[in-house]
Amino acid sequence: MTQSYSVAVIGLGSMGMGAALSCINAGLTTYGVDLNPVALEQLNKAGAAATGTDAKAYAADVDAVMLLVVNAKQVNTILFDLGLAAALKPGTAVMVSATISADDAKAIETKLNEHQLLMLDAPVSGGAAKAAAGEMTIMASGSEQAFAKLQPVLDATSAKTYNIGTEIGLGATVKIIHQLLAGVHIAAGAEAMAMAAKAGIPLDTMYDVVTNAAGNSWMFENRMKHVVNGDYTPTSMVDIFVKDMGLVADTAKSLNFPSPLASTAYNMYLNASNAGYGHQADAAVIKTFSGITLPGDEA
Amino acid sequence: MTQSYSVAVIGLGSMGMGAALSCINAGLTTYGVDLNPVALEQLNKAGAAATGTDAKAYAADVDAVMLLVVNAKQVNTILFDLGLAAALKPGTAVMVSATISADDAKAIETKLNEHQLLMLDAPVSGGAAKAAAGEMTIMASGSEQAFAKLQPVLDATSAKTYNIGTEIGLGATVKIIHQLLAGVHIAAGAEAMAMAAKAGIPLDTMYDVVTNAAGNSWMFENRMKHVVNGDYTPTSMVDIFVKDMGLVADTAKSLNFPSPLASTAYNMYLNASNAGYGHQADAAVIKTFSGITLPGDEA
Numbered sequence: 001m002t003q004s005y006s007v008a009v010i011g012l013g014s015m016g017m018g019a020a021l022s023c024i025n026a027g028l029t030t031y032g033v034d035l036n037p038v039a040l041e042q043l044n045k046a047g048a049a050a051t052g053t054d055a056k057a058y059a060a061d062v063d064a065v066m067l068l069v070v071n072a073k074q075v076n077t078i079l080f081d082l083g084l085a086a087a088l089k090p091g092t093a094v095m096v097s098a099t100i101s102a103d104d105a106k107a108i109e110t111k112l113n114e115h116q117l118l119m120l121d122a123p124v125s126g127g128a129a130k131a132a133a134g135e136m137t138i139m140a141s142g143s144e145q146a147f148a149k150l151q152p153v154l155d156a157t158s159a160k161t162y163n164i165g166t167e168i169g170l171g172a173t174v175k176i177i178h179q180l181l182a183g184v185h186i187a188a189g190a191e192a193m194a195m196a197a198k199a200g201i202p203l204d205t206m207y208d209v210v211t212n213a214a215g216n217s218w219m220f221e222n223r224m225k226h227v228v229n230g231d232y233t234p235t236s237m238v239d240i241f242v243k244d245m246g247l248v249a250d251t252a253k254s255l256n257f258p259s260p261l262a263s264t265a266y267n268m269y270l271n272a273s274n275a276g277y278g279h280q281a282d283a284a285v286i287k288t289f290s291g292i293t294l295p296g297d298e299a
Numbered sequence: 300m301t302q303s304y305s306v307a308v309i310g311l312g313s314m315g316m317g318a319a320l321s322c323i324n325a326g327l328t329t330y331g332v333d334l335n336p337v338a339l340e341q342l343n344k345a346g347a348a349a350t351g352t353d354a355k356a357y358a359a360d361v362d363a364v365m366l367l368v369v370n371a372k373q374v375n376t377i378l379f380d381l382g383l384a385a386a387l388k389p390g391t392a393v394m395v396s397a398t399i400s401a402d403d404a405k406a407i408e409t410k411l412n413e414h415q416l417l418m419l420d421a422p423v424s425g426g427a428a429k430a431a432a433g434e435m436t437i438m439a440s441g442s443e444q445a446f447a448k449l450q451p452v453l454d455a456t457s458a459k460t461y462n463i464g465t466e467i468g469l470g471a472t473v474k475i476i477h478q479l480l481a482g483v484h485i486a487a488g489a490e491a492m493a494m495a496a497k498a499g500i501p502l503d504t505m506y507d508v509v510t511n512a513a514g515n516s517w518m519f520e521n522r523m524k525h526v527v528n529g530d531y532t533p534t535s536m537v538d539i540f541v542k543d544m545g546l547v548a549d550t551a552k553s554l555n556f557p558s559p560l561a562s563t564a565y566n567m568y569l570n571a572s573n574a575g576y577g578h579q580a581d582a583a584v585i586k587t588f589s590g591i592t593l594p595g596d597e598a
Contacts, residue, residue: 102498125512137512162508164500173498174508177491181514184490188483188560192476198556199472201463209461209473213424213436215480217516257497258588261487264563289557 005029005152006062010055010078011098012039014235015124016068018131019097019157021046023066025134026156031058059087064153066095068124071243072104080111090116093149097124097138099179101247102169103254109168118146121168123175124158125182127222128235135159139178141170176251179244180262185219186241187265190286192220193227197292204228226283230296238285239278241269304328304451305361309354309377310397311338313534314423315367317430318396318456320345322365324433325455330357358386363452365394367423370542371403379410389415392448396423396437398478400546401468402553408467417445420467422474423457424481426521427534434458438477440469475550478543479561484518485540486564489585491519492526496591503527525582529595537584538577540568 005028009020012034023030024047032043032051040051050058055065055078065088067075075098079085088094094117096108105121112119122140130136138154138161140147147154147163154161164170192215196206207228211221226232245266252259268285277284286294304327308319311333322329323346331342331350339350349357354364354377364387366374374397378384387393393416395407404420411418421439429435437453437460439446446453446462453460463469491514495505506527510520525531544565551558567584576583585593 125514127513137508139508139512160511162504164504164508170500174495174500174505177495177498177500177505178509178512178514180494181487181491181509181516181519184487184560185484185514185516188480188487191483191558191560192479195479195551195554195556195558196473196476198554199469199476199550201469201473201476205461205463206473206476209424209436209438210477210480212459213438213477214426214517214521215424215477215484217480217484217519218513220480220516222513251498252494255494255497257494257590259490259494260563260567261483261490261560264559268559291556 006031006049007064007066007153008033008055008058008062009066009068011067011069012036012043013068014128015131015136017043018128019066019068019136020048021132022134022157023153024048026152028152028156031062055084056082056087059084060089062092064093064095064150066097066153068097071098072100074098075100075108079108085112085115085117088115088117091118093118093120093146095120095122095150095153097122099123099175099244099247100172101176101250102172105169105172118143118149119168120146120150121171123171125175125178130159131157138162139164139171139174141165141167173251176247180248180259182219183241183245183248183269184261184265185217186223186282187268187285189217189220189224190227190283190289193224194286194289194292197294203295223281223283226281227286228295230294232280232284234279234281236282237279238269238272238282241282242273242278245269305330305348306363306365306452307332307354307357307361308365308367310366310368311335311342312367313427314430314435316342317427318365318367318435319347320431321433321456322452323347325451327451327455330361354383355381355386358383359388361387361391363392363394363449365396365452367396370397371399373397374399374407378407384411384414384416387414387416390417392417392419392445394419394421394449394452396421398422398474398543398546399471400475400549401471404468404471417442417448418467419445419449420470422470424474424477429458430456437461438463438470438473440464440466472550475546479547479558481518482540482544482547482568483560483564484516485522485581486567486584488516488519488523489526489582489588492523493585493588493591496593502594522580522582525580526585527594529593531579531583533578533580535581536578537568537571537581540581541572541577544568
């Protein structure tokens with residue numbers, strides 16, 4: 001099945017690069033699209049069929065497109081403003097894996113349908129390491145045909161694909177609720193580590209205790225390592241959670257539903273971004289707590 | 300070493316029972332104390348040297364006492380009001396494993412010292428299953444002598460003992476900061492699952508997605524199972540987190556430090572308790588979200 005299957009992966013950031021490499025590893029004919037020449041070069045060396053800055057160049061050749069860009073605006077720009085949707089063969093499957101609102105997902109579906117294209121509303125999770133290993137978690141909704149057409153891509157990139165239902169928007173909502181947890185967990189980790197610093201607890205000890213006890217979370221273990229090491233080089237940055245917690249807030253409003261913890265965490269990320277930490281690792285939300293000395297701070 | 304080593308475990312709830320069973324399994328001469336005759340009978344059958352409602356009966360025989368009661372008030376009542384401390388041999392080690400404030404821990408130390416008793420400030424984590432397996436996580440502070448005297452008990456009951464330092468109160472503070480995370484994670488899980496219910500996401504699917512993705516936490520995985528199953532039989536109840544998040548608030552105030560997420564979660568538990576869910580499983584904090592139908596609700 002995979003012999004003649006071609007996919008274009010658009011957006012070669014930490015998740016997209018991993019997904020594209022996984023497609024190559026699975027034997028799919030893989031095209032890579034990004035504006036960053038370093039990423040294109042990396043994918044070329046790994047065995048991409050071709051790479052470039054304009055996805056339309058590969059539109060006639062592909063069975064599927066996987067979009068791993070940052071937000072709905074980028075999805076719309078690539079598909080509609082730059083004309084990719086119009087250039088794709090009818091029946092091509094478009095897997096939208098950016099974290100976007102359910103409303104945006106539905107609007108994109110409507111426009112893709114006008115071009116006889118299949119859509120899978122398919123956000124992802126797992127981090128860069130899992131993406132590179134072909135072990136992302138995919139939370140997807142869409143038609144049976146969309147799932148079927150994308151099966152080789154889902155097999156190549158994910159350890160587990162959840163079929164949430166046929167309605168476009170359900171995948172987006174599950175991802176946003178997932179991000180509520182991810183965002184609260186990072187902010188809670190920062191709050192806890194900041195309080196430990198204030199109390200004179202060695203942060204490496206606090207980290208070890210939590211990661212071996214019931215207070216642990218995936219995000220605490222992954223992100224508070226930045227705090228212990230005093231290294232805020234981003235794999236995912238504060239401004240990503242400003243965006244994602246903003247989507248949580250939009251979703252909560254649209255559902256007319258309270259989100260006390262997510263709202264609080266959103267304010268913490270906003271404050272961190274406004275303090276100048278937007279482009280640092282998301283764990284830098286801890287830097288908004290004053291009156292403490294953290295690893296890496298000037299003595 | 301363990302042949303002639305005797306320990307009294309006081310408080311045979313879910314953690315204390317597990318710890319006492321682990322002491323028996325490790326070959327320690329183990330006395331069990333509780334007010335609940337069912338727990339005493341269970342420990343007797345498992346091979347306790349003796350069980351009863353008054354710890355003083357075993358005071359002359361034990362090398363160590365492990366207190367796994369609910370709060371500082373109970374610790375003080377047992378040790379000082381009921382006269383256990385006065386009855387223990389000088390040099391006996393008292394391991395205080397209740398979740399209490401650093402100030403309470405220091406006050407207990409002062410009074411134990413008057414009786415020439417060693418204190419280990421040693422809260423625990425891990426849940427009932429880990430306690431029964433002798434695999435609790437212990438976060439301890441105290442003198443070298445206290446650690447040494449309690450080594451057989453620490454070996455019997457824990458997979459990992461952290462030595463936070465010599466100062467009594469550090470163990471208590473680490474546990475309280477750990478509970479900040481545990482309490483926020485349960486409340487965040489409830490907020491996320493409630494929002495999923497409102498959005499029409501099947502909760503078993505939402506649970507599966509999160510537990511296989513980066514939004515997972517130990518508490519989400521353990522406690523949101525109650526929500527999916529519609530079963531709020533408590534292993535740990537809402538009122539425990541009313542108490543523990545109250546300790547977080549006290550600690551934050553004493554450190555003059557903000558705790559935006561912990562404060563929000565504390566209010567959620569208070570509200571749940573006042574709504575009548577105090578003695579249900581802590582996941583019942585989700586029941587304070589209105590306008591949704593949860594598994595187990597009347598159709």
